[in-house]
Amino acid sequence: MADHFDIVIVGNSAAGLQALRVLRKHDRARSILLVDREDRPAYSRVLTPYFIGGKTERENLFIVDQAFYRELGITTRFGRTATSLDVDGHTLTLDDGAEISFGQLLLAVGSEARPLAVQSGRVSVLRHLDDADRLARFLPGARAIAALGAGLVSLPLLSHAPAETEKHLIVGSNRIFSRLLDAESAQFLEERFVAAGLQLHKRDDIAELRDDGRLALTLNSGKNLTVDLLIVGKGVQPNTDLARRAGLAVGDGIRVDACCRAGHPHIYAAGDCAEGADFVTGEPTVQGNWLTAVEQGEVAALNMLGRDCRYEGSLKNNISEIFGTDLAVVGYCGDDAPAARVFCDGANGRYRKLFLDGQKRLLGAVLVGESNDAGVYYHLIKSRAPLPEAAHLSGTNRYAGLVRDW
Structure with missing residues (x-):
């Protein structure tokens, strides 16, 4: 016989965690089950490059502890994966064979990093804490590292490597952050990054890879690199298989309406x-940032x-520190x-660019x-109000330098 819960949440990161907090803020009586594939409390993926680079301790990654779930009266099944969903029957099946019936269900199952089809312990993505643990073992002793893909995984990881480490970034497009900037x-x-020691290989890719104790990379351009570690940061793929097999509408992600309902x-x-x-833009998108997940979970x-x-609707909202440079988009x-x-x-390394509509x-x-x-600009965009003159300045309100309009 299936266990029954009023609400089941699958996923224990930003969206699932915020949903738990909001549900318990307003209602202490409903039974809630949280299911997650990782056997641990929620942690911050944003901080994992700092842990890998030795800038913070592993325990500092955790947002909450086990007591958090107990105090909220949440039943947890960590280390378990949802394998099938019966939409009409309101039933979820887990990988251990357990059947869970629910009144309402939140899928906050996140996404997975796109892997590289290479079998080597020296090639890794960064998406989960196990990935971070593996990279933390390799990075400190690496004489040279390379990253494939110029996004918000590769560049922070490279920047937190030891200063003496040779750093290569391989980018298929003509610029870094091509989907962001x-x-x-x-x-x-x-x-700025090249001046900090980054070796940038644009419009290039890996043609051949050999693992002979160190990794020998041959690029499409003909360049040969020898590195101790390859980080694969080629983007992520939303976890949609469960929803797709259940008959829910899926595009790039699980399609939701303004209430975050998934067609049911x-x-x-x-x-x-x-x-x-x-x-x-009003266009359907998978935004893939922490703040959007928190907002949608709420x-x-x-x-x-x-x-x-x-x-x-969601907005890009990415904040990072890369090669000593603060960046917000x-x-x-x-x-x-x-x-x-x-x-x-x-002279001070400051730059900001504001993008405006016709009004x-x-x-x-x-x-x-x-x-x-950055939060001020986020709220200015959300307010749809004309840009005030004060917002033309830097955070110090004493911005000097070149100003251009077009």
Whole structure:
């Protein structure tokens, strides 16, 4: 006989964790089960490069401890994977054969890193804590490392490697962060990273890889690299198999409406597995950042409680520190924005670019060298108000340098 819970949440990262908090803030009576494939409390993936690079201890990665779930009255089944979902029967089956019946279900199952089809202990993605543990063993003694793909996994990892380590970045496109930034902002960052010791190989890829104790890489350009570790950061793939097999609508992710419902009145999706509307473009997208996951987890939880909460849409919101440079990318920062304003102070390494629509409302912002006010820009975009003059300045309100409008 199946165990029954009023609410089942599959996934124990940003979306699932926020949903738990919101549900228990408003309701202490409903029975809640949390299922997750990892046998541990929730932790921060954002901090794993700092742990791998020896900048923080492993225990600092954990957001909550086991007591958190007990105090909220949450039943947990860690180390278990959901293998099948019966939408009509309101039943979830786990990999140990257990059947769970539910009143409402939240799929917060995240995404997986796209792997490289190579069998080597010196080739690794970074998505889960086990990946971080493996990389932490290899990185400190590496004389040279390479990363494939110029996103928010590869570059932070390279930047946290020891200063004396030779660092190579292999990029298939013509710039770093090609899905995140416009060309000008990317070029500004590339110059800073190269000056910090990064060796950048653009419009290139790995043609051949051999593991002879060290990794011998031959690139399409003909270059040969010998490294001790290869980090694969070629993007992620939302975990949609469970939803697809259950008959839920799936595009790049599990398709959700403004209530974060997944095409069923009692099934929701949130976080890196969910495909919902982009706030700026209105187009369906999997945003894949922590803040979006938190927001969607909260919206899903409130709707589970019958509060009819609507989500206006997600925004890019990525903040990192790479080769000693603070970086924040908020909202839409594409080359085709109707207008932009650039503020550059090369002497202090500060750069910011604001992207505007035809009514001079803020669409997005790239902040380099100082990112403490990223939240201000996030709220300016969400408010759809005309950009105030004060927002043209840096966080210090004393920005000097080149200013351009076009």
